[in-house]
Amino acid sequence: MTATPIRPRSMGTHLTRLDGHEKVTGVAAYAVEHALDLPERPLHAWLVTSTIARGTVERVDASDALAHPGVVQVLDHTSARRLAKPDDAELAVLQDDAIGFRGQIVAVVLAETSEAAREGARLVRVHQTPAAAPAEVVLDDGEAYAPEVANAGHEPDTTDGDVDAALAGAAVVVDATYTTPHEFNSPMEPHAVTAVWDGEHLSMWDSTQSVHGVASVIGRALGLERGKTRVRAPYVGGGFGSKGLPHAPEMAAALAAFAADGRPVQLAVTRQQMFSLTGYRTQTVSRFRLGAEPDGRLLALSHDALSQTSRYKEFVEQTATSARTMYAADARATTHRVVPLDVAVPAWMRAPGEMPGMFAQEVAMDELAVACGVDPIQLRLRNEPDVDPDTGNLFNNRRLLECLERGAARFGWAERDPEPGVRLDGDWRVGTGVASASYPALFMPGNTTRIQALGEGRYAVSIGAVDIGTGARTVLTQIAADALGVEPGRIELSLGDTELPKATVAGGSAGTSSWGTSIVLAAQQLRADHGDDPDAGVETTATSEGYPDMENLALHSFGAVFAETRVHRWTGEVRVPRMLGVYSVGRVINPTTARSQFLGGLVMGLSGALFEEGYRDPRFGHVVTQDLATYHVASHADVGDLQVEWLDEEDTAATPMGSRGIGEIGIVGTAAAIANATFHATGTRVRDLPLTADHFLT
Amino acid sequence: MPPSVLGTVAGMETTVRLTVDGTPHEVSVDTRTTLLDALRERLDVHTVKKGCDHGQCGSCTVLLDDRRHLTCLALAVSYDGATITTADGLGEGDDLHPVQQAFLNHDGYQCGYCTPGQVCSAVGMLEEVKQGHPSHVTEDLEADVDLDAEGELMVDEEIKERMSGNLCRCGAYRGIVDAIREAAGLEQHERQEAGA
Numbered sequence: 001m002t003a004t005p006i007r008p009r010s011m012g013t014h015l016t017r018l019d020g021h022e023k024v025t026g027v028a029a030y031a032v033e034h035a036l037d038l039p040e041r042p043l044h045a046w047l048v049t050s051t052i053a054r055g056t057v058e059r060v061d062a063s064d065a066l067a068h069p070g071v072v073q074v075l076d077h078t079s080a081r082r083l084a085k086p087d088d089a090e091l092a093v094l095q096d097d098a099i100g101f102r103g104q105i106v107a108v109v110l111a112e113t114s115e116a117a118r119e120g121a122r123l124v125r126v127h128q129t130p131a132a133a134p135a136e137v138v139l140d141d142g143e144a145y146a147p148e149v150a151n152a153g154h155e156p157d158t159t160d161g162d163v164d165a166a167l168a169g170a171a172v173v174v175d176a177t178y179t180t181p182h183e184f185n186s187p188m189e190p191h192a193v194t195a196v197w198d199g200e201h202l203s204m205w206d207s208t209q210s211v212h213g214v215a216s217v218i219g220r221a222l223g224l225e226r227g228k229t230r231v232r233a234p235y236v237g238g239g240f241g242s243k244g245l246p247h248a249p250e251m252a253a254a255l256a257a258f259a260a261d262g263r264p265v266q267l268a269v270t271r272q273q274m275f276s277l278t279g280y281r282t283q284t285v286s287r288f289r290l291g292a293e294p295d296g297r298l299l300a301l302s303h304d305a306l307s308q309t310s311r312y313k314e315f316v317e318q319t320a321t322s323a324r325t326m327y328a329a330d331a332r333a334t335t336h337r338v339v340p341l342d343v344a345v346p347a348w349m350r351a352p353g354e355m356p357g358m359f360a361q362e363v364a365m366d367e368l369a370v371a372c373g374v375d376p377i378q379l380r381l382r383n384e385p386d387v388d389p390d391t392g393n394l395f396n397n398r399r400l401l402e403c404l405e406r407g408a409a410r411f412g413w414a415e416r417d418p419e420p421g422v423r424l425d426g427d428w429r430v431g432t433g434v435a436s437a438s439y440p441a442l443f444m445p446g447n448t449t450r451i452q453a454l455g456e457g458r459y460a461v462s463i464g465a466v467d468i469g470t471g472a473r474t475v476l477t478q479i480a481a482d483a484l485g486v487e488p489g490r491i492e493l494s495l496g497d498t499e500l501p502k503a504t505v506a507g508g509s510a511g512t513s514s515w516g517t518s519i520v521l522a523a524q525q526l527r528a529d530h531g532d533d534p535d536a537g538v539e540t541t542a543t544s545e546g547y548p549d550m551e552n553l554a555l556h557s558f559g560a561v562f563a564e565t566r567v568h569r570w571t572g573e574v575r576v577p578r579m580l581g582v583y584s585v586g587r588v589i590n591p592t593t594a595r596s597q598f599l600g601g602l603v604m605g606l607s608g609a610l611f612e613e614g615y616r617d618p619r620f621g622h623v624v625t626q627d628l629a630t631y632h633v634a635s636h637a638d639v640g641d642l643q644v645e646w647l648d649e650e651d652t653a654a655t656p657m658g659s660r661g662i663g664e665i666g667i668v669g670t671a672a673a674i675a676n677a678t679f680h681a682t683g684t685r686v687r688d689l690p691l692t693a694d695h696f697l698t
Numbered sequence: 699m700p701p702s703v704l705g706t707v708a709g710m711e712t713t714v715r716l717t718v719d720g721t722p723h724e725v726s727v728d729t730r731t732t733l734l735d736a737l738r739e740r741l742d743v744h745t746v747k748k749g750c751d752h753g754q755c756g757s758c759t760v761l762l763d764d765r766r767h768l769t770c771l772a773l774a775v776s777y778d779g780a781t782i783t784t785a786d787g788l789g790e791g792d793d794l795h796p797v798q799q800a801f802l803n804h805d806g807y808q809c810g811y812c813t814p815g816q817v818c819s820a821v822g823m824l825e826e827v828k829q830g831h832p833s834h835v836t837e838d839l840e841a842d843v844d845l846d847a848e849g850e851l852m853v854d855e856e857i858k859e860r861m862s863g864n865l866c867r868c869g870a871y872r873g874i875v876d877a878i879r880e881a882a883g884l885e886q887h888e889r890q891e892a893g894a
Contacts, residue, residue, distance in 0.1 A: 016802055023810030024798040024817055026745030026785040033744035044739075069710060114739055115710070115730040188749045188757055188867050189811040237747070237811025238867050271750040469809025469868050592805045596870060600808060603869025628754040628865060636858040639871045 001528070002548055003521040005652040010478040010488050011589045011659075018474045018493075019235070019467070028235040031192040031207040031268075038264040042194060043072060045256045045267040046117035047249065048107035048124045049276065050099045053135035053621035054342040057097040058127040060107050065123040070116030073259055074124060075108040081258045084223025089312040090345055091221055093251040099128060100312040101344045102622040103276025105248055108256050110265065135342040137621030139285070139308055144337040150318040151352055152508070154336075158324055158390070161331030163289070166300035170291030174367045178288060178360035178687045180671075182614030182623065183281040184274070185349045186633055189237020191278045192268040193253035199262065202229045202254060209239045210505035212464050214246045215498045218254055233496045236468040240604070241348030242279045243468065244507040249277055275626035279347025280614060282307040284319045286360035291331075296372040296379045298329035303361065306337050310345035314338070317346065318353035322438055322668075323361055325556065328385035343621050348507065350604060351664040354439055355671070362435035362672030363687060366679065375418065376434050376676070377404045388554030396553040396653045399584040400436055403560035403647065407434070407582040410645070411562040421683030428566040428575075431681025437559035437583070437669035441651075441660040442510040443550060447518035448501035448543040451484075451526050455536030459484055460492045461522075464500040465515045470663055471593030472511055478589055479516040479657055483523035485532075501541060509557075509661025512589065513654065518544040520656045553653055557660045559583040561602070561669045565677040572693030574610055576674055577640040583665060586651035587658035594662055598644040601666015607634035609671035613690050714778040718743055719787025727774040734758045734769035737782070745786035747811050749865070756864030759815035759822075760784050766822025768863075785814035788821060797821050800877035808868035816864045820878050823860045827882075835859045846884055853884055 022028035035042060050057075062074035080094035093105050107124050111117035136142045147156050167173055187207075194205040202224060208214045211231040219229035236243065253267040269277060284307045291300035305319035320334035349355075369376040381401055387394055408414065416432055417423075423430040452460040461480045467473040473493060481488040494500055504514050526540035562580040567573070581602055588594045611632040615624045625631040644666075650658030671689055678696070679685050686695045710728045717723070718741060727736050734751070737743040737760075746769060749757030753771040760769055761783040769782075788795035797820050800806070807813040832839045835855050845856050857878050858871070866874065876887060 017805060017807075019810070020802040020805075020807070021794070023807050023813045024785065024794065024801045025789070026747070026814030026817075028810050029744060030747070030811060033738070035739075035742050113728060113731075114735055115728045119730070186867055187811075188755065188809065188865065189747070190749070235810060237749075238809040240867070268748070271752065271754075469807075469811075471808070593808075596805045596808055596868070596873060599872055600869035603871060604867075607869075627752055628750050629752070633865060633867060634869065634871075635862040635865055636871050636875070637862040639858070639869075642872050 001521065001525055002546065003517050003524060003544060003656040005656045005658065006483050006520055008482060008587065010481045011657060012587060014592050015474055015478055015488060015590055017471060017593060018477060030189050030235050030237050031205050032194050032266045034194050034205050038196065040263060042264040042266040043110045043112065043260050044114040044117040045253060045265050046109045046121040047105050047252060047273055048109060048121045048126060049273065050102055050104040050106050050128060052099055052128050052130050053102040053137055055099045055128055055130040057099060057106050058129050061125040061127065064125065065109055065120040068116060068120050068123055070112040071109060071120035072112065073110040075255060075259050076106065080255045083221050085221050088221065090248055091246065091251045093248050094255060101276065101310060101342055102620055103344055105252050108252050110256055110260060135621055137341055137343050137616060138618045139339050142339040142341050144306060144339045147314065147316045147336060147338050150316040150336045152318055154318045154321050156336040157334065159333045163300045163302045163331045163333045166331035167289060167291040170299050171294045172292045172368065172371050174290040174364050174371060176288060176364060176367065176687055178286045178363060180284045180356040180359055180689045182283045182616060183349055183608060183612050184614050184631055185240040185242035185279065186628070186631065187238030187240055187242060190269050190271055190274055191243065191247065191249050193250055194264060194266050195253040195257035196264045197257040197261065200228065202257060204231045206231050206233055206250060207236050207243055208233050209236065209244045209466055209468050209507055211466060211496060211498045212502050213505050214250060217246050218250060221251065222254060231498045233466050236466060239468045240350045241352065241507060244348050244505050247278050271628060272626045275614065275623040276344045281349035281352065282309065282317050282346035284317060284356040286319060286357065288360045288364040290364055290368050292368055292372060294372060296368060296374040296382050298327055298383050300331040301327060301329040302333040303357065304335045305357065308339045308341050310343050311340045313345045315346045317356065319357040322354050322357045324390035325388055325554070326361060326436065326438055327383040328389055332389060351439060351667050354664065354668045358437065358668045359671045359689065362669050363675050366433065366676040367685065377408055377413065380404060380436060391554055393552055393554040396555050397584065397649065397651050398556065398558060399647055400558040403558055403582040403584055407560040407562050407580055411580050420680050423681065424569065427569050429569055429681040430566050431677045431679065432562065432564050433673045433676030433680055434560065434562050435669035435672035435676060437561055437665050439509055439557050439665040439668055441513065441555035441557055441654045442508040443547060444504035444510050444514040445545045446543065447503050447514050448541060449518045449522035450501050450539060450541040451522045452539035453534040453536055457486050458490045458492065459486065460494065461519060462494045462500045463515055463518060464498055464503040465495045465511060466506045467495060468506050470506065470511065470597060471590060472506065474593055475512055475589045476515060476519060480519050480523065483520045509663040509665065512659065513661050516657050517547050517655050518542065547655060550653055555654050557583065557585045557665050559665050559669065561673040563673040563677045565674055565681050567678055567681045567696050572696035574678060574691050574693065576606055579606065579640070579642050581644045581666060583646045584649065585646060585662050585665065586649060586654055586660035588646055589657060589659050595644055597662050598666045599642055601664065602642055602644070602670055603634050603639055605667040605670020606639065606674065608689060609674040610638065610690050712775055714774055716777065717781045719784055729775055731774045732770055733772040733774045733777055736774035737769060743784060745784040745814055747814060749812065756819060757812045757815040759818045759864060761818055761822055766819050785817045788817065795821065797877065797881040800880040803880060804873040804876040806873035806877040807870050812864060812866045816866065816874055819861060819864045820881065824882055833859045845882060853879065
């Protein structure tokens with residue numbers, strides 16, 4: 001059985017976030033807020049990290065630490081439990097003496113209080129020997145190679161036609177290099193774990209986007225039998241990709257729990273440690289080439305993306321994949337190259353690939369518009385493909401142009417004078433810009449839902465999904481209600497626990513699509529097996545392996561982002577008084593939580609455009625800007641008037657709910673729209689994020 | 699077992715009295731214990747959150763003797779006898795404080811982790827306005843402070859300026875500003891969301 005489209009009743013209507021009361025009072029319990037559920041007071045774990053980027057640990061001298069009152073134990077690579085399968089180098093914590101980056105975990109202190117644990121960590125003396133070869137920590141230090149695969153399984157290189165020949169024959173050519181810096185997810189709840197080993201079961205409360213993912217990865221590495229690792233995440237304080245996969249601190253907490261032998265352990269990563277231990281978006285360097293007819297019609301398009309990874313584990317940001325799908329051109333090519341360095345391994349950050357890639361592409365398109373003297377919206381209209389240029393498949397519902405046109409009307413684009421650098425309001429240069437947004441509609445198979453009838457039209461719906469703030473708890477309740485034909489108040493939804501049926505990660509903007517399809521399938525199976533009024537206690541479990549309508553279609557969401565910027569003529573300060581995002585994302589299941597997702601994406605895009613830059617020390621390889629004062633993320637005062645809207649549509653080719661994912665598209669294109677607006681304001685083309693004041697003081 | 703027996707370190711301890719959300723406590727703290735850790739780790743009061751531990755994010759904001767305060771930048775031993783209100787203590791019984799209800803009405807949060815701090819900060823901020831405290835963006839430092847007095851554009855500028863010590867990585871700032879407008883009895887923004 002596969003799921004079939006359901007009739008919307010609650011879907012599409014406002015429903016106040018179901019966990020809102022817990023959040024505004026603060027009683028929502030996050031990962032290290034479960035002390036009252038523990039058999040005894042937890043020990044506090046504190047991480048000791050390496051101070052060299054490449055070398056070995058000769059000896060960990062814990063004598064002073066152990067002499068400090070309250071310190072109970074110090075774990076290092078000689079004393080930590082051996083992993084059964086240490087094949088993931090990031091998770092092979094304390095397994096050998098190798099140091100692969102500065103900031104790596106080299107010891108864990110356990111103490112009765114966090115104060116003692118922290119002081120104990122300071123007192124641990126780690127004797128490290130640098131490698132004979134110097135550490136390589138910045139792009140110029142290393143040699144790029146061609147990876148076998150980029151993140152999410154993408155081919156690293158694609159070629160269609162002869163780009164060089166087409167460029168040589170093009171009347172107008174844009175050939176420029178665009179860069180984005182190291183960016184850090186920086187969720188407000190630092191990564192944290194409470195862990196207990198009772199001699200047979202490892203039990204964790206984790207700040208994660210995937211309870212089942214953590215349980216299977218950590219359990220397998222530790223050699224625990226299936227079902228012996230339980231992970232719970234009732235509330236998660238944001239993730240943005242950084243909690244999508246388990247990172248080293250989760251393994252450190254598990255190893256500490258084994259060492260504590262029955263005593264619970266609580267490990268909260270410090271804000272500073274997050275910058276080396278919990279993933280980040282690698283810097284990217286994109287050479288983008290466009291060749292066009294005088295009217296802007298593209299003949300050639302190529303995107304060569306360079307990024308960096310760690311020497312001990314590969315992660316390849318799929319920066320050039322959006323160039324394969326966005327615009328028509330007969331000759332197209334994309335490449336990914338990556339430099340391995342002695343640094344912390346990058347990982348997922350909201351819209352990996354699309355965010356930096358679309359920055360490059362959409363600024364390049366703006367440059368082409370200027371070079372051709374064509375309006376940027378008109379330029380995109382002229383390059384609209386009939387089918388997906390990458391796969392040759394039909395698009396399911398490509399409404400990019402409608403997003404652009406609706407946005408243009410609302411934003412007042414028609415009155416825009418294209419001349420750059422000619423509008424001055426007091427000491428502020430004023431300009432507007434636009435960019436396209438796109439994100440693939442992904443679907444993850446293997447989600448299982450259990451629905452139990454409770455009688456009197458009430459149902460318990462269980463799935464091990466996680467609500468990291470997206471609104472999943474609320475939206476999945478609405479989906480279950482519509483799938484069962486009852487009011488949302490009759491659904492008791494349980495999630496965030498590996499005791500519940502298996503679910504995939506809250507990531508790839510695929511959570512609601514994938515979990516929701518499973519819920520619909522289980523509801524339809526329940527009705528098929530037990531009718532419209534099942535007896536209390538009757539239950540059905542179903543696993544969704546696919547959704548057939550999506551086959552042979554190119555499934556993507558699209559959007560258009562408009563921004564107004566003001567650049568101070570004397571200081572170069574950039575302000576963004578207003579932004580508008582218009583999106584085509586299938587059915588919006590809950591307009592309230594969806595609006596927050598889009599707004600949140602715009603704010604993070606704005607933040608990346610103006611502020612975020614992780615600066616790595618070229619001598620030692622650590623991130624210097626490792627806190628929220630020096631790594632500035634957008635605050636209240638940075639955010640102007642934001643408006644979002646979406647097309648009224650449904651897409652039952654993508655999911656039985658008619659929806660597509662919405663978690664990431666808001667960050668895509670946003671930095672480009674702002675950069676393009678600063679060009680319009682000043683006449684200065686900036687191709688490097690963030691758009692700091694110095695760029696405009698030329 | 700009570701926190702005074704396990705989870706403490708002999709020789710580093712002293713006792714302070716704190717009233718938290720109306721409940722008096724005597725709690726043994728290390729001289730190094732922050733007010734934040736005293737609440738979270740010694741009193742199991744988790745309605746105050748730790749986001750950075752360095753006074754950079756605002757997640758740990760409470761009302762301390764009726765003023766908004768960062769508990770991560772305060773040593774517990776300095777606050778013997780203090781009265782602390784966390785987000786959980788703002789309402790009357792089961793009823794939410796108007797600011798909290800307005801956060802619900804405007805979806806002024808996503809993950810919820812910065813939210814108790816945002817809520818406490820908003821309550822404290824509105825009280826500061828009532829008491830006449832100007833902000834960095836207030837035009838006239840001598841006049842009475844009134845969020846609405848300087849015209850529509852200044853309302854949001856004042857609120858945003860005064861709330862900028864509270865970061866929200868989910869980016870719920872618009873909802874938070876709208877919530878504060880509602881709680882302060884100010885006119886609401888018109889918002890167009892979906893269209894055909």
